[in-house]
Amino acid sequence: MAHPAVANHRSFAQGGSELGKLIDAFDWSATSLGPTAQWPPILRNTVELILRSPAPMVTMWGREGIMLYNDGYARIAAERHPRQLGAPVRESWPEEADFNDNVMRVCLAGGTLSYQDAELQLSRHGTPEQVWLSLDYSPIVGDDGGVAGVLALVVETTDKVRAQRYLAGEGERLRAMFAQAPGFMAMLTSPAHRYELVNQAYLGLVERVDVVGRTVREVLPEVATQGYLALLDQVYATGEPHTGAGTEVWLVGADGVSRQHYLDFVFQPVRDESGAVIGIFVQGNDVSVRVRAECAVRESEARFRTFAQAMPAQVWAADASGQLDWFNDRIYAYSGYRHEELLGDGWGRMVHPGDLHALRTRWTEAVATGAVFEAEVRLRRADGSYRWHLNRALPLRHPCGEDRQLSGQVAGWVGTNTDIEEQKNTAQRYAALNDDLQGQVALRTAERDRMWRL
Structure with a gap:
């Protein structure tokens, strides 16, 4: 369906994303979408939304499922990008054509789909590879009330799933610790709080690489003056866990700049078979975005x-x-x-x-x-x-x-x-005055008519 040109339509590159520039430069007249100047507002708004999202997102427009996506999704697509831009989803992922056919069928009918850690075989680098994705699909309602396309939130969980499977093969002690850790994780041993194991989220938080085998004081000297080493000492000595909610901490990044974070975390003592504390399990989430939003x-x-x-x-x-x-x-x-x-x-x-x-x-x-x-x-x-x-x-x-x-x-x-009491009273006085004037006019008109009859 053709749409009138959008006067002075904004460039998609205004947000600064690479995909915005590619979308502006793409020849959309060769697709069923037509030139961007003729795109309906709902399509433009959807594209602007996904371009500004930090999460990987893609929209599959129309019955063909023409693909438009953001920088986060491009990283997931890997070598399939930028060929997927403007292409039907079925052609973009032929190895999962049946999966995407079902997505389009359900969502274009107004339904939604959600997959947690879905296992797929994708050829992103020239050869098939096993990947896990968390996927949420929703219909996009068009200006006419019908479903115009599909919006997808795509989060690759391959590293997480592989880590979970690895940990599942370890001993009961590791399974018990890491099973309760959706965010950053670290295992500390001995009273010196030496790192035995950390996950990628923890390394990303502290912006360090050389961690395992060193103590917390060696890796993060800045936390000592903030009371966190004292808390670790307390947990190790008493065997009582410590929980923090939205707790402020300043961490020095890889560039030497100190940055403020807010963390939900727990310091959980780990015991051996005799019940003696042998280490501390650290688990938590960086909730800086949430805390700042609440503020x-x-x-x-x-x-x-x-x-x-x-x-x-x-x-x-x-x-x-x-x-x-x-x-x-x-x-x-x-x-x-x-x-x-x-x-x-x-x-x-x-x-x-x-x-x-x-x-x-x-x-x-x-x-x-x-x-x-x-x-x-x-x-x-x-x-x-x-x-x-x-x-x-x-x-x-x-x-x-x-x-x-x-x-x-x-x-x-x-x-x-x-x-509005005064306005009401004024209106009533005007209405009464008008009625009085109308009455006087009627009397004078009747008197005039009587005189004319004489």
Whole structure:
């Protein structure tokens, strides 16, 4: 289906990715997609999304499954890149044609597929090789409501699977330790905390290569002043594990620059057959992205509340289900109610009984549909009188890319109550004046008609 040209369409290379440059330079007119200027918004947005993603992603567009992907996926494709760009997926991976045929059939019908550590035979370097991939496929809904293509998140887990199989062949002690380690891992022995075994994630975290056989103090002298060696000594001496959640640590990288990390980790004592501590198993995850995101959310919430407190209007917030959970001070001052009295559905105390049922109905409909909410309602003042207010609320939606299942869904609501009592009174006075003027005009017209009849 042809689409009108997109005026002044942005270059895909603006994000700085190599694939963005290749997509810009590719002759798409030779494919069923046509020139990029004619691509529909949903296709352009999807491509821009995957180009900005740090995770390997690919979209297979249309019935042919024309492939567009990002730099992360290109690394997985290896020598198959860049020939796969703009090619149908069936031709791109002929050795797994049946697998991809099933993916396209299911997803183009609106279904989703997910594979954890799927074992495949791929010829990425000229010869077949056994690889493991975690794959998530979702349909992309087009502008007409139909499925326009398939979006795939591809994570190669070959190293992880091979490591797991290797560890499964080791003794029970190693199986017990590494079975509980989804992130970085290290085995320390002796009171000196000497590295016996580390995984690739740990080496990536500390940015060191020559680790095994050396002590923690030798490899990471910077952690001594941060109290981590003392914690290791404590665990070894007491036999009690230590757990950290979102704990800050500064590590000196390979370039000599000290960088801040946040880690979830456990120091687990390892015992011999007699029960004596012989080492410490270190396992954890670098949660720096999560912690910084949480800090950003808290800072954003603080800015919002500061702004809301400074506003002259009454401001409130609700969760995705429509339950009110925050109010600025103007609401408390106006209504005389306390926070706990207004929470959830308690705001009904402020509403005039004659307006409450209709207001609840409209609010319930807005929450169910995610539509902008607006109503005029009488709100009770602390002295018992009621004043007209314009009650308006907007939905806050989860951003794109945060979570495919949550993306675009309502995350909460922000609303305001604006006093319109004077506007209402003015409108009523104008209406009364207009009625009076119309009455006078009618009387004068009748008098004129009577005089004409004389």
